[in-house]
Amino acid sequence: ALASEPPTDELLERPPVNRNDSIISKQMLMNMIGVATYEVGLMIFLLHVYEWIPDLKDKNDDPITGPKSRHYTMLFNIFVLLQVF
Numbered sequence: 830a831l832a833s834e835p836p837t838d839e840l841l842e843r844p845p846v847n848r849n850d851s852i853i854s855k856q857m858l859m860n861m862i863g864v865a866t867y868e869v870g871l872m873i874f875l876l877h878v879y880e881w882i883p884d885l886k887d888k889n890d891d892p893i894t895g896p897k898s899r900h901y902t903m904l905f906n907i908f909v910l911l912q913v914f
Contacts, residue, residue, distance in 0.1 A: 879900055884899070
């Protein structure tokens with residue numbers, strides 16, 4: 830893979846791959862759709878139903894950060910962590 834290992838005889842004896850073939854298999858496509866659906870669903874859920882999360886009470890009197898600042902920060906951090914893991 831990417832010339833990190835020397836070619837073996839088995840690898841060299843494989844038939845060539847068509848240029849027009851898709852790199853993404855059907856299983857990979859289904860996995861990507863499933864993960865995207867899960868992440869979008871979770872983010873929409875957390876955007877609208879957040880009262881049960883501790884320490885996310887609205888503080889409208891904070892002029893620097895504004896209303897729902899902690900909520901949006903939490904959503905962003907969850908989004909980033911979902912991309913990493």
